[in-house]
């Protein structure tokens with residue numbers, strides 16, 4: 001092992017030991033009850049970005065939120081093509097087995113995935129050399145066009161538009177899943193868009209009527 005990996009592991013294990021003392025032990029009963037199973041009422045789809053941890057932002061306990069994180073917090077459309085549909089598998093489990101009441105898609109400021117969708121800087125790269133990301137964020141190509149036309153492809157105004165448009169793409173794609181569509185129509189499931197602005201730490205919720213993101217007070 002290198003010195004750097006020793007340092008990283010030490011940092012993680014220091015945190016683990018703090019967690020065992022201050023997080024796990026006082027809540028032992030809660031952890032034991034969770035052994036029987038989980039009943040989260042909400043699924044959150046967030047970006048893998050290290051700055052936007054849903055558990056931290058919503059200050060929730062273990063067992064409360066079912067989370068999928070990926071580059072740019074994207075949900076692909078319903079597809080039954082061959083392949084390994086990780087987000088779709090998690091969504092299916094949350095909606096059909098756990099029967100969550102809400103699915104929240106949370107985009108965020110300074111999103112590298114959304115920025116790359118806008119600039120298309122990874123376009124044409126080989127898998128493993130940026131190609132996987134390029135392919136993944138091509139889910140945003142359609143939404144990118146009007147943003148690029150109006151705001152260009154660089155700078156925060158354009159990036160913010162892309163970040164918020166990406167949330168809407170995921171919400172639209174969620175509705176392409178028959179089980180989601182059915183439950184939304186029956187009133188058993190609510191879809192919500194959210195946006196966490198890293199610069200000021202303020203959460204915004206999308207107004208489903210206007211599509212605008214409003215700061216939560």
Ligand SMILES: [Zn+2]
Nearest residue numbers: 047049111112
């Ligand atoms: Zn991101």
